[in-house]
Amino acid sequence: MAADGNTLRWKLGWSPWLVIGSIVIVSTIVGVALEATGWFFILGLAAGFGTWYWGVVEINNSYQPYIESFLSRSEQNAKRGINVEDGELYNLTYTSGQSPLLVEPDDTYFNTTIVVTETSINLNKGATYNMKSRSGKGGGTNEEIYYDQVTGVQSHQGGNVTELEIQMSGGNSTKIRSNKTDTVDSVVSDVRQRVRKLKRPGAGRQRPDTTGSMAHAAGSEQQEPPRRSSANDSTDRSAPDDTGTESSSHDSSPHPVTAVADSVGRDANPRDPLAEELCRMLADPSANEAQLETTLETVVDRLERTKAVTDTVERIDDPTATTQVESAKRTLVEQDDTLSNTVERLLDRLLEGEEASTVTELEETLSEREAELERHKAVENRLRDAASSICRDASQRGVVSFQSEDVIDRLDRLAAALKREDIVLETPDSTGGFSSVVDDVERTARPQTAQSRQLLETIGNPEQTEAQRRSALQSAVETLDEFADLQAAVADIGERDVRRRLDSLDDELQSEDGAVYRHLADRVRELESMLNRGGVDDVQLYAIYQESTFYDRTFLPRLSRSQTESESVDTDQLRSTVDARIASIENEYVSVRADHNHTIPTHFLSLAEELSAEADSLERRHPQRAAGVLSATDDLLGHVEQLYERNEYSVMLRRLRG
Known part of the structure; x- marks a missing residue:
């Protein structure tokens, strides 16, 4: 036994709670006496951990x-x-x-x-x-x-x-x-x-x-x-072969053993469970090595036993010759398996010399066993052919070399090479399925946007990193969420609702007179023409509905009220207010907000300028109508500003999402 080392440090390392707790308690008591409990508690905790770790180092260095x-x-x-x-x-x-x-x-x-x-x-x-x-x-x-x-x-x-x-x-x-x-x-x-x-x-x-062996062991020191x-030895007991001819290079392509075993399993279609299991495990690149070794050894043992029983039975030239039957029986006694035991019982019954009916039964049983032997021989031949093909292909590929022509010896050598990982069965590249799917989607869907093309390229390219795939998928998910929000907003607006609103607005404008009403009627017909041409998506349909709703519920009622007012109004003040708001919108939004879509707002700004010009022409003859037009224009500009504010909120959300 090795030296005991430092017994105190050994015991300290195995008792962490006792060491740390004891030192902390003693240190705390001292801290209470000196009215510095907190500092001494921390000091005791540090000293306890240090003392315990001092013991741990002793254990790890000397165990x-x-x-x-x-x-x-x-x-x-x-x-x-x-x-x-x-x-x-x-x-x-x-x-x-x-x-x-x-x-x-x-x-x-x-x-x-x-x-x-x-x-x-x-x-x-x-x-x-x-x-x-x-x-x-x-x-x-x-x-x-x-x-x-x-x-x-x-x-x-x-x-x-x-x-x-x-x-x-x-x-x-x-x-x-x-x-x-x-x-x-x-x-x-x-x-x-x-x-x-x-x-x-x-x-x-x-x-x-055993007695002699024990005596010999006692005397031979x-x-x-x-x-x-x-179990504590970190090195492998097995040494490489002296020939050094086996190749240790790992081929990145699927091993020929896998392909040949899969082909033999499909073509031969073995009925024997053991043969089927051997072909399945050799064809599986991820098969467990221990299970594969067990199956190969079982196959080799089955072949050896079947060959021994076959040779024994074939040596019986005359079933009535007692000497030959008894000799075959003695040979079968050494084979402890189901087939040899069954044949041995048949030979026992043959030696007992039963009546003719029993002999007939034995002959039938023997015939069945012979058929079974033929099946086993056929299985043996298939296994030998499969093993020979696998070993021959492995030898031709240069992944392993064989010194013997015997199939069993070659299988043993191949199993040893698999165990030592000189031969590695690899699974084919798993990215091929994604690549084919991506190719099919690109041919059928023909993506138009840069984001969709980037998503397909990232998924189908095996060289892309996990972070790149995650970024592409996250961007696609965010786009789908935004699209779902947009669909929810426009889902309740249909083409029939828009046409009904435009028809009502057109009927109302036909009964009015004035340049403003004519311009609005032209705009309504322009919107109807867009619907008739077709190709209007849900977002455009939503915009047309909102514009017609504004005309019907806000602009026309206010314009009508402004025309019927009899009190005097200050048109100059209204005109200056409208002009100032138009200039303010152009300077604060249109000129500097490059990240906004100005199509709809600039349309309403143009309408506001036309309304302001219409008010100038009406000021001398109809000052009340001019004031109404200017008031409606001012309200229109207020809605334009609100539109920019809502658009600013959407732009800010997109910026936050990246």
């Missing part, structure tokens, strides 16, 4: 040797009594509990040391270490699992913890958790390769003499230590 010593003791317990000359050693470590803020090590560490040898898996569980108290135990008793007891090895990912599950023939399973996914994957890969190697036809199944892969 690593404790972990290494803990793992070393666990490894020593795991290697006791085991011949590990050709074994691989793994530490599966996970943590629990919450450490104080800024403290790097976790509260409690649990470790299981696994030694994988040629014939068995040796587990040493129960190693725990409490980092706060710097105490623990190095592990419990060793458990040895022989490979002929193992039916499967899997890993399960759950959050930050990966669980290793070793399934055994008796239906039991052993589960071990670790925070290091890479180490668990290395154990799974190592155990699967050793189990597959041991269960291949012709491989030996003899267990070693100079033996070579096993290689170790720890």
Whole structure:
């Protein structure tokens, strides 16, 4: 065990609330005595944090040797009594509990040391270490699992913890958790390769003499230590191949494995779930590597077992020859799977020599099994063809090189390259869909405004930044909102309403006499002509309605009242007022407000000048009418000023929106 270091600082770092609270309380008591409570409280708080952080620095600088010593003791317990000359050693470590803020090590560490040898898996569980108290135990008793007891090895990912599950023939399973996914994957890969190697036809199944091995381990203290892969080791245990011929360059285009697997899956249309799963996962650029490795290993194991059963059955030349059947049965006993067990039962029934009816039934069953074997052979051929095509294309592309012609060896090498990320399956560029949609919209809609063209260009260009896309979309949304407000304002005004108002105004003007009435009648006919030509949008329709409403409800009544007034009026004063207001509007709005639309206001200013001239001609003969015309003109100028004020409010809103 490493040196204990500074025990006081270690305890301070693990007790933040106790340290800070104690110092603050003592400092506050002193501050009360000295009548400076606030200053001493702040001083105590700062001193408490400083003292606690002083302990945190000690913990973070010295906790690593404790972990290494803990793992070393666990490894020593795991290697006791085991011949590990050709074994691989793994530490599966996970943590629990919450450490104080800024403290790097976790509260409690649990470790299981696994030694994988040629014939068995040796587990040493129960190693725990409490980092706060710097105490623990190095592990419990060793458990040895022989490979002929193992039916499967899997890993399960759950959050930050990966669980290793070793399934055994008796239906039991052993589960071990670790925070290091890479180490668990290395154990799974190592155990699967050793189990597959041991269960291949012709491989030996003899267990070693554990007594002799233990004696040999006790007497051989100079033996070579096993290689170790720890959950705290940041480097990868696997080394690159000596040939160095595999390409590590990552092609930006979709990998040929994806295209070939997708083509084979569509053309062959495999009915076997395993074959379908293999084609699907190889065709999926985002497939999980662990699941892909599991599927490939399952396919290889299925091919090996099917080939072994097929070879065994084909060696039976005469089904009535007991010697051949018994030899085939002994061979099938070594294959622990559904197909070999089924064929083994058929051979048992064949050896029992049942009656003719039973023999007929066996023949039918055997015929079905032969058909099943043919289907498996067909699946095997399709899988081999697909795998051969994938590997051949990968070799031609130069992304991986193969030293063997065997399909299974090539698949193993390809899976290893995928695991090491020498080969990367990439998803095609996802911007192509937007580009095609933008092209279709530009062809069909043909945008006219600069804003709409900018929006389509920003969305369809993959080189645009997120900020540029956000700005274009925000501008489009604001424009749509303004358009919705405008539609709400003009929605209640229809062409029928405007025509009705113009007809009423025209009837009223026809019954009056005077230049002003003639000019208004001309303006009404001009507005009617605009409606008859068509092409008037909602905004123009709204403007025509407002203009005719002003004439009907404001201008004509006031003009009529001014003509009927009998009292004397001061036309000179009215004329000077009107002229001054016209000059004021032209100087304060028309000449200096370049951001306004002056079309409608200048029209009314021209009308006001004409009315002022009409009043001059009426002044000698009809002074009251001249005064009425000037009064109506003054009211008209007031409405023009109000129009500019409302327009100024709209311009200010647009400026605020950017």
